[in-house]
Amino acid sequence: MSDTDWKKSSRSAQASNCVETAKRGGFPAIRDSKDPAGPWLRLSDEVFGRFVQGVKLGEYTGR
Numbered sequence: 800m801s802d803t804d805w806k807k808s809s810r811s812a813q814a815s816n817c818v819e820t821a822k823r824g825g826f827p828a829i830r831d832s833k834d835p836a837g838p839w840l841r842l843s844d845e846v847f848g849r850f851v852q853g854v855k856l857g858e859y860t861g862r
Contacts, residue, residue: 804821804822805819805820805821805830805835806819806820806821807819807832811832816833817831817832817833818830818831818832819831819832819835821839823839823841824841826841826842826843826844826847827841827842827843827844827847828840828841828842829842829847829850
């Protein structure tokens with residue numbers, strides 16, 4: 800698994816509370832950008848789509 804496969808949103812700038820995404824085994828995956836050697840979560844396309852929609856709607860702002 801190459802670190803160059805992981806993508807961080809261009810909107811995250813230098814923030815340290817970001818997730819990165821990649822394709823793993825043909826499925827979307829996410830990981831904590833602060834811990835690139837740590838675990839990652841593989842999602843179905845449907846669940847990943849709902850996650851992305853939630854991000855766009857501001858559901859994961861931590862506020």
